[in-house]
Amino acid sequence: MGTTISWETDVEKAIARAKTEKRVVLLDFFNPG
Amino acid sequence: MDAVTYPEQKVVDYIMDHLLPVRIPFNHERYSKEYSIEWTPTLIVLDSDGKEATRSTGFLSPDELIAFLHLAIGRANFAAGNFEPAIKAFDYVAEQFPKSAFAPEAIYYRGVARYKHTKDAKPLREVYDRLSVDYPEDQWTKKSYPYRLIA
Numbered sequence: 001m002g003t004t005i006s007w008e009t010d011v012e013k014a015i016a017r018a019k020t021e022k023r024v025v026l027l028d029f030f031n032p033g
Numbered sequence: 034m035d036a037v038t039y040p041e042q043k044v045v046d047y048i049m050d051h052l053l054p055v056r057i058p059f060n061h062e063r064y065s066k067e068y069s070i071e072w073t074p075t076l077i078v079l080d081s082d083g084k085e086a087t088r089s090t091g092f093l094s095p096d097e098l099i100a101f102l103h104l105a106i107g108r109a110n111f112a113a114g115n116f117e118p119a120i121k122a123f124d125y126v127a128e129q130f131p132k133s134a135f136a137p138e139a140i141y142y143r144g145v146a147r148y149k150h151t152k153d154a155k156p157l158r159e160v161y162d163r164l165s166v167d168y169p170e171d172q173w174t175k176k177s178y179p180y181r182l183i184a
Binding site: 002003004005006007008009010011014015017018019021022023024025026027028029030031032 | 034035039040042044045048049051052053054055056057058059061064065068070073074075076077078079080081082083086102105106109
């Protein structure tokens with residue numbers, strides 16, 4: 001069985017990590033139903 | 034996306050290798066307004082400074098999602114003036130996903146990035162030449178129309 005996407009939920013924390021790690025952030029606005 | 038695209042292992046691997054993924058309910062009190070969310074799914078890619086590089090609304094198949102995300106990485110580098118990695122990203126989308134809806138945009142921005150990087154206008158002419166042959170009806174072909182005049 002494969003792995004799954006490890007979604008973060010904290011936008012600010014992800015942006016802070018992006019600055020440090022020089023990566024880009026994917027925001028997925030979804031309908032939780 | 035949850036039923037078809039996100040479970041694909043190549044999508045999982047791509048996202049975890051290249052991005053910091055965050056999920057937000059569309060009706061989140063703060064972020065829905067801050068990012069002007071009108072419909073789902075809406076995917077927004079932020080550069081490493083937190084600025085929006087590009088967005089897509091609506092379903093994307095696994096290959097279309099990877100093409101979109103790689104184009105977004107190129108756009109983020111392009112906006113930051115990092116033209117060499119931008120060109121590399123656009124090149125990847127153009128050559129690895131030629132049937133993607135995002136390929137013409139990648140070809141367009143690859144030419145613009147080459148021009149901005151070298152100040153040589155020839156890559157702009159090459160944008161029009163390539164797009165007019167391979168994607169004659171695409172919006173990016175129409176946007177490149179003036180470049181046909183470049184010698």
